[in-house]
Amino acid sequence: MSRFPELKNDLILRAARGEKVERPPIWIMRQAGRYLPEYHEVKGGRDFFETCRDAEIASEITIQPITHFDGLIDAAIIFSDILVIPQAMGMEVKMVDKVGPQFPNPLRKPSDLDHLKKDVDVLKELDWAFKAISLTRKKLNGRVPLLGFCGAPWTLLVYMTEGGGTKMFRFAKEWIYKFTKESHQLLQQITDVAVEFLAQQVVAGAQMLQVFESWGGELGPDEFDEFSLPYLRQISSKLPLRLKELGITENVPITVFAKGSWYALEQLCDSGYDVVSLDWLFRPSDAVQIANGRIALQGNLDPGTMYGSKETISKKVDKMIKGFGGGKQNYIINFGHGTHPFMDPEQIRWFLQECHRIGSQ
């Protein structure tokens, strides 16, 4: 007997396992957040990370899009951030309004690695995240599965060395090209925390997982092979072993999203993930051909389509679903990246309705 309510909609789990489904499941990256007026109401003037750390508030925000678009979204994703791993490793991270994340003391030279915690006690450092997941899973009452997630090692190295968002990647590139050995050391430390964090999210109630390699496209193919892929592979191979140790026997699907790394699709299809999430630079039919049924694909509408007319959205949804082979197998609908704060929720509702209509045909 599970300690959680019975799941009423398992469409995304079936699609991730490669089963034939009645229509493609849908969720949207950053489906919770600033484009929803109710997000601002609940968040008020609170600090972003304070919001994540409050289980009641985080669970409410996580469920907001599920309620707002009642019955149209097939998964909830826990309201948190990829930067909680650097925090657990001992780094300070602030979320500055209209600027984004800022690290007051980024890692700028190899000796800065000494400031990181060595054996991170993930259960203790991120206990609030596990509480938020358990509470959200209960409050969801089985409406849809709850997704957990983490940042991929290379993407977190970028934030930890740059100290925030960047266009040049000056420091992150200095690390990999000049401090190569120490970069691998850092990537390994992050990987170890990521595996434990994902495993404990499952123990807490997460039913599917996603790893965000949002800065994948900043690496060329050779560097992706050296600084991203080996760590993504470690995560997918070590996670099931750790889950087994923790007494979890069911198979928990896991997705990898390597934004911009179009050249790596072939390898990503063979890297131990159940689902590969695509940005909008892919022609769906090309991706289907490369994947060749090995994994399920997720994506890949340009989020900017939401600024177009309803007719344009319908046309683009139709083309996308047909490009992915009709969507009745090996496909999960999503955007190619996250929502923007200025998007009109009514446009998103239209998008979701059209996905249901066209996906059911």
Ligand SMILES: Cc1c2[nH]c(c1CCC(=O)O)Cc1[nH]c(c(CCC(=O)O)c1C)Cc1[nH]c(c(CCC(=O)O)c1C)Cc1[nH]c(c(C)c1CCC(=O)O)C2
């Ligand atoms: C790179 C990355 C981050 N965070 C995340 C990624 C990977 C996905 C991607 O590529 O976009 C992942 C993330 N961040 C957030 C979620 C929650 C769940 C959801 O998607 O609905 C998830 C899955 C909430 C958030 N994370 C953040 C917000 C906005 C903060 C606010 O409300 O003040 C939200 C809702 C802040 C954040 N967090 C991050 C940045 C760069 C920023 C600032 C930029 C921005 O404002 O969009 C790092």
